[in-house]
Amino acid sequence: MSAESFLKDFHHVATIGATANHGVDRQAATAEDARTRAWFAGFAADRGWEVRVDGIGNMFALLTWRPGAPFVLIGSHLDSQPLGGRFDGAYGVIAALHAAQRVDRRILESGMLPPFNLAVVNWFNEEGGRFAPSIMGSSVFAGLMDQEKMLDVADLQGTTVRQALEGIGYLGTDERPEPVSYAEIHIEQGRILEREGLRLGAVESSWYTQKLDIEVLGEQSHTGATAMADRHDALVAASKVVLMVHDVTKDFEEEALVSSVGQLTLEPNSPIVVARRVHLVADLRSGSPEIVQAARDKLLKDIAALAKEHDIRINVRDFDIRPVQHFPEAGIELTEKVAANLGLGVRRIRTMAGHDSVAMNRIVPALMMFIPSVDGVSHCEREFSTDADMVAGVDALTEVALELVNGALAASGRKD
Template sequence: MNITPTSGPHASFHALLSGFSRFGATAAGGIHRPEGTPANGEARQFMADWLKQRGYRLVVDRIGNMFGIVDFAGPDAPMIMTGSHIDSQPNGGCLDGTYGVVAGCVAAETIAADIRAGRLAPKANLCIAAWTNEEGARWQPSTLGSGTYVGDFKLDYALARRDGDGVSVRDALSEIGWLGEDEAPALPSAYVELHVECGPVLERRNLRFGIFKRWWGCRKIELRVDGAPSHTGPTLMSERRDALLAAAQIITAVRSFVDLVPKDVMHSSVGRIEVSPNSPNVVPSRVRLFIELRSADEKVIDDAYARLEAKIAETAAATQTQMEIERDEYRRPGRFSDSLAALAEDAARDMAIDVLALDTIPAHDAVRLAPFTPSIVIAVPSIGGLCHTPLERTDPADLALGLDVLTNMLRTLVTKGGV
């Protein structure tokens, strides 16, 4: 049985995580806190209040990224960054993203106490980041805030993204009061992100800690299918231009691509479908599909994309529809910092913890930062491998373990001034 501690950093961690979990809480035990919603604004305010109460400097940039800066070593010192995100999937879980932010906050307090007690001589400052729209649930692309921070996206482009109701990022952040005006801090000397695994590997191996050493590539495609509306009763089957029928053939094709390569080498999905006019008595005239092709092997993704293009042309001709790719985002596979991976291994070894090297199949904000500064994602198990669901859970003892490893890593980085 796990007993929640009543004092010390672990108690502070569980209290802070519980505090965040109030915002957007659902009856199923999860949270509904997509970016730019009132619940997201409340969680942002909760974080801001926590930072200010401790005298940390809050910076909110023009895409709404939040940075809590802890001045350990003076204004000219390098900066170490940690964090994640506090937006959620619709009806998602309490840990995905929020865990890394909360752990970063508590780790900062522990390190600050060490410095005050004279146990630590810092050479770097610390920054806790909460990135905007990591999930990509409301606006695409995902990791929008961190991508804007590193220059992958222009600010005007990011702010102009619109959700399914036509609401822009700019308008939503303004509505909840979190469209910032500050200049974002410079790139850190290192970025460490703590996360729940969002997969089953650690639990199945009976291990408690993993290091993501590389990330899978992902091609995200938004496909528009245009047919023609007509009455579902009298319109002859041979004369229908059914956009949903055509879309269904694309969906099954996307799934079939996985069977053409070795097991677990590729993942594919169509996770969102928008149908118009979405009436039971009207032949669907427009459909949008949100398609994903994921693999650690670029050639596998490229081959699947070529098959998709061929299938689009074939299906459009057969169904008398028109198809157009409206968005094509390609995040190539890559590797995280070997030096930070070694630091994570050392921190775990000092705690007598076995370590497993992992791939991250979903993206994290660290993926955006990795080409620009040493970055790493470390992880603790997800019970049942579940994520993006109210059933998302991690053993409290494993959550505390991840906090301890993160704290040890950040303590070393702050003391050394970087990797």
């Protein structure tokens, strides 16, 4: 239960699906994901903890001191982006396992049973790199997404979530633990904590997220034999849409809005055929829903004009809209208290990225903490957090979990 044992486990898990440049590639429900799941199950089994897998592939390691009582959930996710970093998500799960072990020991030593049990969770498909949308497992758990619809979601090769989970042996049927509160620790994926020399961030709210599912429909033709004036090139129009999504941020104050197109597929994807169809997803995020709405409206207007100019059809559909979530003040104050007791510098912070905690915050009081990210880099192999910062985070999560199983945040009640 020492810092050394945590670091040993963390760096071992980082070898599963390791890439040449010190990252990992463990996309949801792949063979590499299955290996980390087996490690998670083994860690729990070695300590006599019950392991459950639910109908969307979420894994739970249960520490039951008081049968029949609800559970405090702590954890994150073990899946990664393609060629992703080894810290995003995995740190939070491994930290939670070690924090749970420490809490268990302290409870047994004290002889005082807490009112609530504890469960460590590995959420399915938080990243959304293989199956869209992201934050899938926790959203199904929270009732924000329909399980059957999510099981039918297919990747670019046509494999469904159901088939993929069955293929690795993790399409479960176990009962989900009843939650009373939730806590997650994660890398910041930004530069604020590093710049200010602080060890811990107390997340107070999330940004508003709006995605646009965009389908550009042109006409397939020969790249060599078709006159330029006669072409209806979906890829040319789509490339202009990509630039529109990028440039719309310039209409607002600096850093008030971020945007991107991270995925693009085209048909028939032949070097001698003008593209007939391009599908892409635009991602708009801001702390202000009004800014996102204004950016969306401008994009819809500009895309309509582009379709007319190129004499093609462009279909745009709203997709994966996530409102601003405010975390309970009591949880933020608990993080600040724990940080003070441990001598860790802390500040309140917002998350621009989505996390499982945002979904869980819809149904129970949730608490989220950040540790620093070197250079603010994430979703790539260069992602990095120091051993010292990770260890400090495990210490903080341990104290938070101990407070939660003893009733902290429970008075906040279930959220609407």
